[in-house]
Amino acid sequence: MRLHRNLCFATVDGLLLIFNEGKYADKVVQSLLKRDKRWGSRDRGFVAETTYDIVRWKRLYAEIAEVKEPFSRDDVWRMFAVWATLKGIKLPDWKYFEGTPTRKIKGRFDELSKIRKIKQSIPDWLDELGVKELGEEKWSKEIESLNQQAEVILRVNTLKTTKEKLKAELFDLDIETTEDKNYPDALILKERGNVFTTDAFKNGLFEVQDASSQLVAPFLNIQPGMRVVDTCAGAGGKTLHLASIMENKGQIIALDIYDHKLKELKRRAKRNGAHNIEPRHIESTKVIKKLYDKADAVLIDAPCSGLGVLRRNPDAKWKLQPEFLDRIRATQEEILSTYSRMVKSGGQLVYATCSILPSENQEQVNKFLKDNEEFTLVKDKKVLSYESGFDGFYMALLKRK
Numbered sequence: 001m002r003l004h005r006n007l008c009f010a011t012v013d014g015l016l017l018i019f020n021e022g023k024y025a026d027k028v029v030q031s032l033l034k035r036d037k038r039w040g041s042r043d044r045g046f047v048a049e050t051t052y053d054i055v056r057w058k059r060l061y062a063e064i065a066e067v068k069e070p071f072s073r074d075d076v077w078r079m080f081a082v083w084a085t086l087k088g089i090k091l092p093d094w095k096y097f098e099g100t101p102t103r104k105i106k107g108r109f110d111e112l113s114k115i116r117k118i119k120q121s122i123p124d125w126l127d128e129l130g131v132k133e134l135g136e137e138k139w140s141k142e143i144e145s146l147n148q149q150a151e152v153i154l155r156v157n158t159l160k161t162t163k164e165k166l167k168a169e170l171f172d173l174d175i176e177t178t179e180d181k182n183y184p185d186a187l188i189l190k191e192r193g194n195v196f197t198t199d200a201f202k203n204g205l206f207e208v209q210d211a212s213s214q215l216v217a218p219f220l221n222i223q224p225g226m227r228v229v230d231t232c233a234g235a236g237g238k239t240l241h242l243a244s245i246m247e248n249k250g251q252i253i254a255l256d257i258y259d260h261k262l263k264e265l266k267r268r269a270k271r272n273g274a275h276n277i278e279p280r281h282i283e284s285t286k287v288i289k290k291l292y293d294k295a296d297a298v299l300i301d302a303p304c305s306g307l308g309v310l311r312r313n314p315d316a317k318w319k320l321q322p323e324f325l326d327r328i329r330a331t332q333e334e335i336l337s338t339y340s341r342m343v344k345s346g347g348q349l350v351y352a353t354c355s356i357l358p359s360e361n362q363e364q365v366n367k368f369l370k371d372n373e374e375f376t377l378v379k380d381k382k383v384l385s386y387e388s389g390f391d392g393f394y395m396a397l398l399k400r401k
């Protein structure tokens with residue numbers, strides 16, 4: 001691979017914004033990609049993937065390069081040189097790379113790789129927490145898996161097409177996909193690519209959604225015609241899946257505390273041809289109380305640490321704080337206890353997170369079941385990334401007597 005000056009400059013500019021100014025990696029990458037209209041898909045891919053890679057390996061690369069935060073521009077170039085060296089990319093004779101100690105970089109990599117928190121490039125507290133919650137062996141495997149780059153996975157919108165038809169339509173555009181029998185609506189891209197510019201996407205034939213996330217809506221066991229409440233709907237990834245399963249029959253009430261997310265959901269629902277979704281902004285507790293005992297099924301896709309989706313969101317490793325985790329666990333407990341009251345007698349509830357921590361998952365459910373005897377656990381599923389090959393997730397199906 002040959003390094004191109006303007007692409008490397010863009011990457012370094014982006015990294016400075018992410019590392020020193022706390023900007024979100026996805027937003028920074030989005031704006032970097034608009035920088036030069038002449039960039040082709042390979043150039044854009046380089047900028048996006050290199051930025052994410054260096055964010056993912058920030059601690060490891062900083063230790064190898066012997067630089068400390070806040071990083072100067074030269075420091076970031078040194079981290080860039082570490083990235084290129086470890087990838088086996090030949091460094092051009094630019095002044096930023098003068099005197100790069102290629103051999104020393106490889107030696108330091110081997111030496112530092114013996115320490116998990118540095119090898120896996122995570123803060124000390126996160127390594128301690130992972131061990132406490134999952135044990136040494138599972139945590140080592142899980143964090144290694146969470147540091148892999150995520151595949152691009154589509155969920156076929158069965159309201160508009162079938163998997164076979166969509167697969168053929170994408171194939172005609174040179175987008176090859178594979179299937180996995182455990183995820184009936186998923187198509188996995190063989191090569192990363194921007195699928196958002198295709199007509200198939202614009203016409204609502206699919207959404208981009210990780211395979212593990214695609215397990216949640218079917219877990220709720222719903223039928224067309226039911227009344228379902230999606231209590232933490234956000235921009236509607238799972239709401240849209242619920243709508244497809246329900247074949248547009250029945251009612252889905254989509255709640256969230258952020259109206260702007262529900263507005264995005266509305267736009268996506270229109271594109272998907274999903275007509276049975278009613279977004280309701282939670283402005284006060286009245287919105288919730290009105291729904292007590294009214295739902296056949298309730299989905300609580302709870303706010304969480306997001307530790308199961310680090311593949312997609314590597315900068316969360318640096319943004320998360322232990323105090324946030326304490327607050328989010330309290331919110332989860334509160335949400336589970338309040339929103340479960342929307343389930344009518346004989347109805348069902350799914351509590352789900354994209355976390356791999358038992359303290360956000362089964363421990364929350366166990367605590368809830370202890371205090372709410374009218375609910376029983378039907379089943380739960382702990383999806384670890386190293387076992388599934390996809391994001392880490394948790395889901396529990398409860399039934400109200």
Ligand SMILES: C[S@@+](CC[C@H](N)C(=O)[O-])C[C@H]1O[C@@H](n2cnc3c(N)ncnc32)[C@H](O)[C@@H]1O
Pocket residue numbers: 231232233234235236237238239255256257258261282301302303304335
């Ligand atoms: C894991 S995200 C949901 C993702 C979404 N279900 C999807 O599949 O795309 C959690 C959502 O909970 C919302 N949220 C946070 N606190 C809430 C609360 N007290 N009540 C309802 N929603 C809340 C957040 O705004 C966020 O959209």
